[in-house]
Amino acid sequence: MATPTMDKLEALEADSASSHLIAVTFRIRRFNPEVSADASWEDFRIDIDPKERVLDALHKIKWDVDGTLTFRRSCAHGICGSDAMRINGRNRLACKTLIKDIVSFDKSGAVSKPVTIEAIKGLTVLKDLIVDMDPFFQAYRDVMPFLVTTGNEPTRERLQSAEDRERFDDTTKCILCAACTSSCPVFWNDGQYFGPAAIVNAHRFIFDSRDEAGEQRLEILNDKDGVWRCRTTFNCTDACPRGIEVTKAIQEVKRALITRRF
Amino acid sequence: MKIHKYDTVIVGAGGAGMRAAIESTKRSRTAVLTKLYPTRSHTGAAQGGMAAALANVEEDNWEWHTFDTIKGGDYLVDQDAAEILAKEAIDAVLDLEKMGLPFNRTPDGAIDQRRFGGHSRNHGEAPVRRSCYAADRTGHMILQTLYQNCVKEGVEFFNEFYVLDQLLTEVDGVKVSAGVVAYELATGEIHVFQAKAVIYASGGTGKFFKVTSNAHTLTGDGQAACYRRGLPLEDMEFFQFHPTGIWRMGILLTEGARGEGGILRNKDGERFMEKYAPVMKDLASRDVVSRSIYTEIREGRGCGPEGDHVYLDLTHLPPEQLDAKLPDITEFARTYLGIEPYTDPIPIQPTAHYAMGGIPTNVQGEVLADNTTVVPGLYAAGEVACVSVHGANRLGTNSLLDINVFGRRSGIAAAEYAAKHDYVELPEDPASLVEAQVERLRNSTGKERVATLRLELQECMDANVMVFRTEQTIKTAVAKIAELRERYLNVSVQDKGKRFNTDLLEAIELGNLLDLAEVMATSALARKESRGGHYREDYPNRDDVNFMRHTMAYREVGDDGTESIRLDYKPVVQTRYQPMERKY
The missing domain is CATH 1.20.58.100 (Fumarate reductase/succinate dehydrogenase flavoprotein-like, C-terminal domain)
Known part of the structure; x- marks a missing residue:
C-alpha cells in the first residue's frame, strides 16, 4: 500500500469522523399549480455537513422542514438520472454535487451566498423541481435507440473487436438524465429540436459495428430539427454528469452525414 | 377511479420487469407499471457482471456454476432452480449480446469474462473467470439494453404509477389473481388494472437499513402488497451485506474490484482475508468476507480514528487497468471521498445490499400460496421473488443473471397463462x-x-x-x-x-x-x-438437522383485528449435491 499518501488519508478520515456543520441558505424555485399559478423563490436555511450532497440538503428540507418540497430521486449516487436540476445556474445531478463544491465563504468564514436550485429548463415544470419528461423520452424513441440487424442470428455472440467496441464506448454511458438537453439554448428556444441526449443515443448505435440501421438514423437526424440545429456551444458537454463528450459526439454524427462514413 | 384491462400487467421496470415485458408483449397485451421511469431502476446500479459459463477465456461449465451457486447459498438453494439458472445463463448472456449489449471483448472479439467472489473452477479448486461484464457498469448496460428493446417492441409503460395492492378473487375456493391497484403520482388518481396475469418485478427492500447500497425507492412494495393479502414471504431473514460499500455512505464498490486484483487490508496493512479463506482469499463469498471485515474491526484492527472500517486497496493495479475496467467506482471514490484510488486505499465497510428472500415462486415464476399451491395468474421475478436460487447467500453476478433468466421465464409463462384464461371478476369495491x-x-x-x-x-x-x-x-x-x-x-x-x-x-x-x-x-x-x-x-x-428448510412467514389477522406473523417451513429441493461444510 502506498504509504506516502497515508497522512492525507488520515486527515480525511479524521475530518470525516468529526463532521462540522455549516449554515447554508438554499433558494429554491417553487411551483405548485394546486396552490398558485405563479412560481416563486423560497429560502430554506439549514445546517449541513459540507461533505454531504445537495440531495441530502433537499432531503433535510423535505423531511425536517417542509414536506411539500417535491423532487425526483432514486439511487443517490449518479447512476439512475432522476435528479438533474439547475444548481447555481448550472445543470447537475443533486446526488453527485457536494455542498463544499458549490458554496463560497466570506472573510468571517460564513457561507456568503445562497445556493439556488431550480428545475431544468426547456421542459414544462409540473411541480417544484419536477418537469414533464415525456418530450425528452419521445425524442429519444424517435432516433431508433436499439440495435438493428438483418439476416440469421449467429449461434453464439456476434464478434466485435475491442477497438470497434471502444468506438462508441463514451456514448453508452448516458443515463438519460436530460442535463445536456435541458442546458442547450437551441432546445430552450425550440422544443422540436431532438436535443443532445437523443443524438448521443443515436451515436451509440450509428458507430456500433454490429448495427445496420446507421443510414436510417442519419436520415432522421438530417431533419430540420436534427443535428444541424446544434450551434456547438458545449453547454451539453459541460452539463453531462457522466463526462460524455456530447458535443464531440454530435460533431461525429454531423461528419458522418457529410461523408456517409461511420 | 379508472379501470384498465390488460392481459398481462408487470409491476416494476427494472431488469426482471423489462425482460419479462419483452417476452409478454410479443404474446399478450401488456402494461408495465413502474413507480419510476424505466431507466431509473436500481438494476442500473449493478456493476460487476453477469455470471455464465461461456468458457470464453478458460475452461468452465454450467455444472460448476450450479455447484458454486448452491455452495454459495450455504445449501439452502433449491437445487433444481440453481441448475436452471446456471444452464440458461449461457443463452441469457448471448440473448443480451444479440439485443445489443456492449460487453467488454476478448482480443478475438468474444465476450470477455472476469473473476468474481465464490465462482470457482471444478468445485472450489481456484477462482474462475465467469463474469461477463461491461466495465463496471454492467447493470447500467443491461437496463439500457432492455429498455432499448422495450422501445423496439413497443412495450406500453405507465410511468410513476405506484402499485399499492394486489387483488385476489376466490374462484372455487382457490385464490386467483384478478389485478392490481395503483396510485398515479402525477394526479393522485387511483387506477385499477384488471389483468389475467400479474408479474411482480418490483425489486428489493434494502431501505430498512441505514447503510445500504440500495436506492431510496427500494421499499419492498411488491412483497408488502402480497403479504398483506395473506400470501407468504420466504426466507426473509436472509439479507446480504456486500463487503465493500463506501464507508458510512454505503455506495457500492463492485466485487469486480477484487476480481481485478484489489485487496482488502486492515490498519496494519495486512491482507486479512488470507486468514479466513486461504484458497479464495478476497474472493470468498460475500457473507464470509463481510463477517471477516467485522471481525477485524471488532478485534481492534479497523482503520481510521474510530477503527470502524477497512481498506480496499487498488493502488498496486495499473491506472490503465482501473480506467478500463473500473472507471465508475474509482470516480465514486473521487467524488464522494475525495480520494485518488491510483494512490490511496479506499475506506469501506459492509453495506446492506440484497434480499435473498421474497415472494415464493416455482421455477416458472408462479407465486406460491403455501408450500405447494400456486396462485393462478400471479408471478414474480428478480429480487422481489424467492425461487430460491440464492438460498442463504447470493453469489455476486447471480442477480443480473436471475433477473434475465427468471424475468424471461415469468414473462413467457404469464403471457401463455393469459392466452388460455379469461379475466376473473374483480373483488367488490377493488380500490x-x-x-x-x-x-x-x-x-x-x-x-x-x-x-x-x-x-x-x-x-x-x-x-x-x-x-x-x-x-x-x-x-x-x-x-x-x-x-x-x-x-x-x-x-x-x-x-x-x-x-x-x-x-x-x-x-x-x-x-x-x-x-x-x-x-x-x-x-x-x-x-x-x-x-x-x-x-x-x-x-x-x-x-442441517433442524434448519435445512425455508422459512415461510404469513400474516395472520385475529378475530379482534390483531395482526401476528405465523411461521411455517418448506423443504429445500436437493438433487445431486449433499450439504458439506463450506470452506473458501
Missing part, C-alpha cells in the same frame, strides 16, 4: 383498501413524522439484525419495530395535495418497510443456527 390508506394518511393530524420513524427503524436494523445477530439483539429489534408500527398509526404528512405528492408516498413506503422489517426480524429470531447471510453468535454453526 377500497388503497383509497382508505391514502385518505387516512392525507387526513391524519397525528404528531409522528415519517422521517423520524424511518431513521429510527434504519438505526435499529443496522444495530441489531445486520452481519452479527443474537437472540438479544433480534428481540430488541422486534420490540422496537412493534413500537414503531404503533407510532406509525399517528403519522401525518404535510403535503395534502393530489399532484406529485411524494410526501404521501414516502409515508406509504415506510408502512411497507415496517411490515417487512417485522417479518425479517421474526424469521431471524426463529432460525437458531448460522447459515449464509444469517449469522447468530449464539448459534454459530449451521444446523
Whole structure:
C-alpha cells in the first residue's frame, strides 16, 4: 500500500469522523399549480455537513422542514438520472454535487451566498423541481435507440473487436438524465429540436459495428430539427454528469452525414 | 377511479420487469407499471457482471456454476432452480449480446469474462473467470439494453404509477389473481388494472437499513402488497451485506474490484482475508468476507480514528487497468471521498445490499400460496421473488443473471397463462383498501413524522439484525419495530395535495418497510443456527438437522383485528449435491 499518501488519508478520515456543520441558505424555485399559478423563490436555511450532497440538503428540507418540497430521486449516487436540476445556474445531478463544491465563504468564514436550485429548463415544470419528461423520452424513441440487424442470428455472440467496441464506448454511458438537453439554448428556444441526449443515443448505435440501421438514423437526424440545429456551444458537454463528450459526439454524427462514413 | 384491462400487467421496470415485458408483449397485451421511469431502476446500479459459463477465456461449465451457486447459498438453494439458472445463463448472456449489449471483448472479439467472489473452477479448486461484464457498469448496460428493446417492441409503460395492492378473487375456493391497484403520482388518481396475469418485478427492500447500497425507492412494495393479502414471504431473514460499500455512505464498490486484483487490508496493512479463506482469499463469498471485515474491526484492527472500517486497496493495479475496467467506482471514490484510488486505499465497510428472500415462486415464476399451491395468474421475478436460487447467500453476478433468466421465464409463462384464461371478476369495491390508506394518511393530524420513524427503524436494523445477530439483539429489534408500527398509526404528512405528492408516498413506503422489517426480524429470531447471510453468535454453526428448510412467514389477522406473523417451513429441493461444510 502506498504509504506516502497515508497522512492525507488520515486527515480525511479524521475530518470525516468529526463532521462540522455549516449554515447554508438554499433558494429554491417553487411551483405548485394546486396552490398558485405563479412560481416563486423560497429560502430554506439549514445546517449541513459540507461533505454531504445537495440531495441530502433537499432531503433535510423535505423531511425536517417542509414536506411539500417535491423532487425526483432514486439511487443517490449518479447512476439512475432522476435528479438533474439547475444548481447555481448550472445543470447537475443533486446526488453527485457536494455542498463544499458549490458554496463560497466570506472573510468571517460564513457561507456568503445562497445556493439556488431550480428545475431544468426547456421542459414544462409540473411541480417544484419536477418537469414533464415525456418530450425528452419521445425524442429519444424517435432516433431508433436499439440495435438493428438483418439476416440469421449467429449461434453464439456476434464478434466485435475491442477497438470497434471502444468506438462508441463514451456514448453508452448516458443515463438519460436530460442535463445536456435541458442546458442547450437551441432546445430552450425550440422544443422540436431532438436535443443532445437523443443524438448521443443515436451515436451509440450509428458507430456500433454490429448495427445496420446507421443510414436510417442519419436520415432522421438530417431533419430540420436534427443535428444541424446544434450551434456547438458545449453547454451539453459541460452539463453531462457522466463526462460524455456530447458535443464531440454530435460533431461525429454531423461528419458522418457529410461523408456517409461511420 | 379508472379501470384498465390488460392481459398481462408487470409491476416494476427494472431488469426482471423489462425482460419479462419483452417476452409478454410479443404474446399478450401488456402494461408495465413502474413507480419510476424505466431507466431509473436500481438494476442500473449493478456493476460487476453477469455470471455464465461461456468458457470464453478458460475452461468452465454450467455444472460448476450450479455447484458454486448452491455452495454459495450455504445449501439452502433449491437445487433444481440453481441448475436452471446456471444452464440458461449461457443463452441469457448471448440473448443480451444479440439485443445489443456492449460487453467488454476478448482480443478475438468474444465476450470477455472476469473473476468474481465464490465462482470457482471444478468445485472450489481456484477462482474462475465467469463474469461477463461491461466495465463496471454492467447493470447500467443491461437496463439500457432492455429498455432499448422495450422501445423496439413497443412495450406500453405507465410511468410513476405506484402499485399499492394486489387483488385476489376466490374462484372455487382457490385464490386467483384478478389485478392490481395503483396510485398515479402525477394526479393522485387511483387506477385499477384488471389483468389475467400479474408479474411482480418490483425489486428489493434494502431501505430498512441505514447503510445500504440500495436506492431510496427500494421499499419492498411488491412483497408488502402480497403479504398483506395473506400470501407468504420466504426466507426473509436472509439479507446480504456486500463487503465493500463506501464507508458510512454505503455506495457500492463492485466485487469486480477484487476480481481485478484489489485487496482488502486492515490498519496494519495486512491482507486479512488470507486468514479466513486461504484458497479464495478476497474472493470468498460475500457473507464470509463481510463477517471477516467485522471481525477485524471488532478485534481492534479497523482503520481510521474510530477503527470502524477497512481498506480496499487498488493502488498496486495499473491506472490503465482501473480506467478500463473500473472507471465508475474509482470516480465514486473521487467524488464522494475525495480520494485518488491510483494512490490511496479506499475506506469501506459492509453495506446492506440484497434480499435473498421474497415472494415464493416455482421455477416458472408462479407465486406460491403455501408450500405447494400456486396462485393462478400471479408471478414474480428478480429480487422481489424467492425461487430460491440464492438460498442463504447470493453469489455476486447471480442477480443480473436471475433477473434475465427468471424475468424471461415469468414473462413467457404469464403471457401463455393469459392466452388460455379469461379475466376473473374483480373483488367488490377493488380500490377500497388503497383509497382508505391514502385518505387516512392525507387526513391524519397525528404528531409522528415519517422521517423520524424511518431513521429510527434504519438505526435499529443496522444495530441489531445486520452481519452479527443474537437472540438479544433480534428481540430488541422486534420490540422496537412493534413500537414503531404503533407510532406509525399517528403519522401525518404535510403535503395534502393530489399532484406529485411524494410526501404521501414516502409515508406509504415506510408502512411497507415496517411490515417487512417485522417479518425479517421474526424469521431471524426463529432460525437458531448460522447459515449464509444469517449469522447468530449464539448459534454459530449451521444446523442441517433442524434448519435445512425455508422459512415461510404469513400474516395472520385475529378475530379482534390483531395482526401476528405465523411461521411455517418448506423443504429445500436437493438433487445431486449433499450439504458439506463450506470452506473458501
